[in-house]
Amino acid sequence: MTDQVRIAIDAMGGDHGPAVVVPGAALALRERPGTRFLLVGDEAQIRPLLEREPALAAASDVVHTTVSVRMDDKPSQALRSGRRTSSMWMAIDAVKSGRADVAVSAGNTGALMAMSKICLRTMAHVDxxxxxxxxxxxxxxxxxxxxxxxxxxxxxxxxxxxxxxxxxxxxxxxxxxxxxxxxxxxxxxxxxxxxxxxxxxxxxxxxxxxxxxxxxxxxxxxxxxxxxxxxxxxxxxxxxxxxxxxxxxxxxxxxxxxxxxxxxxxxxxxxxxxxxxxxxxxxxxxxVNGGVFLGLDGIVIKSHGGTDALGYARAIGVGHEMVSHDLLARIRDQLALSQEAQTAAAALPGPAPDAAGPP
Structure with a gap:
């Protein structure tokens, strides 16, 4: 199990943005001490909320951006207007660059999936x-x-x-x-x-x-x-x-x-x-809040957009568990075993032709 989990959070995602995300992260930290957070979003909105949560402030770094993906944006629009500068993309990219182990967002599901697939790519053998x-x-x-x-x-x-x-x-x-x-x-x-x-x-x-x-x-x-x-x-x-x-x-x-x-x-x-x-x-x-994007070469968790701090904390907890128990390694190992089994089965000779049938 991983000792310390680093979680990148799209602080601007969801219906309520930092007003729910920051208290949710504070609650998650109380449940899982030692977690580190990378809060991505408008620092002017995030900092006042962090001042109310000194333990979270000490365990967090803030990455500033004023660009966010709207809940009604089409994935193509989000990619054109927010790629590489939006809080959603930057949280996912933190996983790709190794600055975080998992990204959590309550934002637009279609945009989150599209950005995750482009940024992280899929695992080998997963289409x-x-x-x-x-x-x-x-x-x-x-x-x-x-x-x-x-x-x-x-x-x-x-x-x-x-x-x-x-x-x-x-x-x-x-x-x-x-x-x-x-x-x-x-x-x-x-x-x-x-x-x-x-x-x-x-x-x-x-x-x-x-x-x-x-x-x-x-x-x-x-x-x-x-x-x-x-x-x-x-x-x-x-x-x-x-x-x-x-x-x-x-x-x-x-x-x-x-x-x-x-x-x-x-x-x-x-x-x-x-x-x-x-x-x-x-x-x-x-x-049971927190959907896991499986098949990516990185871990991304989707929280319900309208949830409150407790629900958001549960989504963070799901991400923490996936990292702690090395979900990606488990999936890679089992996919590799499946490929080996299918390759071996394909190499076996087919059934013998019926003697009474045509030559």
Whole structure:
């Protein structure tokens, strides 16, 4: 494990900028003493907030820039107008140059992914990066990827996602051989797109020691926590993520309406207040804030743009864990083993021709 983790922060990213980022970093520092921070953004806004957090000020360096990526900027616009001078780019570049171990931003997701891919590049044997998210389940937490980095995936990409997701699960969940499932329209092997069925065959045949391939899983398995890692392509994954977030908001509103409808329901709420508080905590999206960009030659964490200081601290904590447990080395090792296994399988002779068939 790495002793000291250096975290570069896009202080201007997100809906609230330094007003949330700085208190979030201070909270993260209290949880993980010894962390060093590189705060990138408008020094005139950052310094007054640092004065309220002397411990964070002592553990931080500030890199000044007044250029920031807006939340509604298209990735192409952000690259043209903010490349190399924006707080987002400079935080990512700190990872590339070795001044930081991980970059954290609550900014524009598309711009963050585009800049990260251009600045850091992808790992060997990885065509496209993915966003991996922690997903609350009835069993605890699962890892789901890709939740929006790119649209579409061939069989090899789904296999790579499985390997990368399993590497993250070993760190986050502490499971040596995480179970992995491919999200599909049914659990039967004959169902689904050809790419998904081909990926399933590849995972079964490879028999990778780093993961336990469960098979296909369906949408309701996400909440059940049927497997430790759920793999899908980015279009489907993003729809699933937004649907789950919307459903959580919907249930919360239903509960508030029902609990306040009559004096009897209000009394019932008062009697069960502790239980509702526990439910609210389990449904709190801040607990699982922080998406990991997997497949890059560097670690980048995406925080939800509208989160508060607690949620931002959780995103920083995810980055800290990924660095401390050497996520990149784990992924590289497992991808290399997968390539070796596929090369060996391709070198094997094919099945003997049928004697009764044509010559």
């Amino acid at each position: 496209r990066p993915a966003i991996a998210a922690m997903w609350p389940t009835v069993r605890g937490v699962s890892i789901v990827l890709d939740v929006g980095a790119s649209i579409g995936a061939d069989a090899q990409h789904l296999v790579d996602l499985s390997i990368m997701g399993a590497a993250m699960a070993r760190i986050v969940l502490g499971i040596e051989r995480p179970s992995v499932g491919l999200l599909n329209v049914g659990v039967e092997e004959i169902k689904g797109l050809e790419e998904i069925k081909a990926a399933g065959r590849m995972l079964r045949e490879l028999g990778l020691p780093s993961l336990d391939y469960h098979g296909f899983v369906e949408g309701d398995d996400l909440g059940k926590g049927t497997v430790d890692v759920v793999v899908t392509e980015g279009f489907t994954g993003n729809i699933a993520l937004k649907t789950a977030e919307g459903t959580a908001v919907q249930i919360g509103r239903y509960l508030r309406e029902v609990m306040g409808a009559t004096w009897m329901s209000r009394l019932g709420y008062f009697m069960a207040k502790g239980a509702f508080a526990a439910l609210r905590e389990r449904m709190d999206p801040r607990r």
